[in-house]
Amino acid sequence: MTNSLLPIRLSGLCRRNVLSIPFLLFFFTFQAFAQDEFKPKLGLIDRASLEMIAYPGDSTADAVYLYDYGKVTFSYDNLKGLLMTTNIWVRIKILKESALDRASVAIPHYMGSSYKEQEWIDDLKGYTYNLDNDQIVRTELEKKAIRREKTSDTRTTVKFNLPNAKKGSIIEYSYSLVSPLTVRHEPDMWAFQGSTPRKWSEYNITIPGFLDYKMTMGGYLTLDIHKQQPENVSVGHSTYDGPGIAYRFVIKDVPAFVNEPYITTASDYISKINFELASITIPGEMKKNFSQTWDNVERTLDEAPWFGGELRKSSFLKEVRDEITAKTTDPAERMNLAYKHIQNHMKWDGYSGLFSDTGIKKAYDNRKGNACDINLMLTVLLRELDLECNPFLLSTRSHGYLHQEIPMIESFNYVVAHVKIGEKTYFLDASESYTKAGMLPERALNGFGRLIPKKGAGKFLEIIPGDSQSKLEMITATVSPEEGTMKGTYSISYGGYEALDWRSEYAAGADNAVHDALKKEVPEWKIQNVSIKNKTEDLKGTVNVSCDFEAEDENASPGVLYFNPIMAGRWTKNPFKSKERIYPIDLGTGISASFIGNFTLPEGYALEEMPKAEIVVLPDKGGKFSYQVRQVGNIIQVNTMIQVSRTRFMPEEYPDLKEFFERVVQKHAQQLVIKKKNI
Known part of the structure; x- marks a missing residue:
């Protein structure tokens, strides 16, 4: 042979x-x-x-x-x-x-x-x-x-x-x-x-x-x-x-x-x-x-004109570099300015991959490219600003887990930038219009990736999201049992990946789209005066939406009113329906969802029965659910919070996770009864 x-x-x-x-x-x-x-x-x-x-x-x-x-x-x-x-x-x-x-x-x-x-x-x-x-x-x-x-x-x-x-x-x-x-x-x-x-x-x-x-x-x-x-x-x-x-x-x-x-x-x-x-x-x-090592993979990438070759092209970014250099000497500020420039200048074409399609200069001139184009040019710009920045290769969630003992270029299908400033590190993906610096889109939250340094051997790093699916909803309302009505204000603050999802859906559109979305979520409400703050001004901050509302209960009877105080954002379904599960649960991000309600009653009315408070805790500090209702004077106060801090659960933990959300659904469905007191 x-x-x-x-x-x-x-x-x-x-x-x-x-x-x-x-x-x-x-x-x-x-x-x-x-x-x-x-x-x-x-x-x-x-x-x-x-x-x-x-x-x-x-x-x-x-x-x-x-x-x-x-x-x-x-x-x-x-x-x-x-x-x-x-x-x-x-x-x-x-x-x-x-x-x-x-x-x-x-x-x-x-x-x-x-x-x-x-x-x-x-x-x-x-x-x-x-x-x-x-x-x-x-x-x-x-x-x-x-x-x-x-x-x-x-x-x-x-x-x-x-x-x-x-x-x-x-x-x-x-x-x-x-x-x-x-x-x-x-x-x-x-x-x-x-x-x-x-x-x-x-x-x-x-x-x-x-x-x-x-x-x-x-x-x-x-x-x-x-x-x-x-x-x-x-x-x-x-x-x-x-x-x-x-x-x-x-x-x-x-x-x-x-x-x-x-x-x-x-x-x-x-x-x-x-x-x-x-x-x-x-x-x-x-x-x-035919066996490879990670050294072989990194050498191949460095020698490839569509990857390492592109990292050595920087002349087209020198003007931007000089503008940023003139503005600040602070490394973190330089990073943020460079990130915002590429993020605002470029439009992602929806494609992933590990190679620059037409070259990063042409993509920059056309103001459009794949994720590799965008994040390699970001890496080049940050290096021009004397920052320690290197490409970070990963496998997206739809591509599958990265197996560290299998050295293959084909294991990866995505690249972002990794920056180290002092003791702090940042993952940067400028392909998304509304991700803040240090935040990766959910598709990139998939265990581990490999850092490819300019000099020396690469290494695997765990991708730990610093943000969660975070939102806080608040209702302040006046209850009129005789008329069967409730009037008040509703506000919701979106943070982390909830804010990213909201901005991706609504930031570029008209405000009436938000009104329509609220109406779809709570069709029984009459909604007025929708206000939106921080659509895109500060990507690190929360998006804040508020409105006035009026709700009417057609089935109300004189002297008594039944209502669910969690009027928006309640969990109505358990996401885990199977009796048992043999696969791990991968949430991608943590969950932080809170609701606060303050309902003012007219004189002579009170809760018929105080609901039992509840606290449910997942093992190993995996999460916590709390629910409490109390009456202070003529105000009913409702507080509920769902916090899931871990993103990955093993199959043997599935019964606990399923029961956790089952309790959430049950308490969120609980009705309150307001009655007129006998005098």
């Missing part, structure tokens, strides 16, 4: 430890003992599966994978060299008409410029099974029903519809994807879990000794079968034949992945197995390593 056998585009490959556990997320327990075996035969179906009308494991499922099977083997071809063959076999029960689209199958594969760089689909078979007059009827997929469409310059897709599929059918298909190692050098990720439950998901791979793949398991489901054993591997060429290892992984009764509230992205949570090519070793001929 020579190096020309694998002219592979291998940027960003890395070495992973077998069955590693990155970021507390990859959580597999291996059981060496065998579970019940399940080995169906292609083309044969059992009656019980056809008679099934609902899946016992999930009565809401519109379909269930009865069998989900993958197997990878390697062989040698005299013309195309080493080949990797992936065998797929799927058997699906259609329980509802909404799942009939699963009978339409598309299998994409790579088509290079020469026959040596082309994948192909082999041995494609398909069947549909139905019960007809209590008889099992099998309909076979005909070859003429299989279509091949060129979907891009390098992609062809095999498409087919399994015949006679309907509610109650079982569909089944199998095929082999044959890939030269010059095209595909690693097996695709195998997902044991998806949007549909699986009764049996199995993956097998036999790896020849000359290929060193590192496997990383992910997810929160336990493997029912995990076997690995030595095996003599014959690929059809004496150079490559020899010892290898055969692996078998099985998970039974796999639940559908449910996109729960407060997670990052599904790929961080589904149970799966990934492969990375670490090395190829042919004894006596060659050894090629």
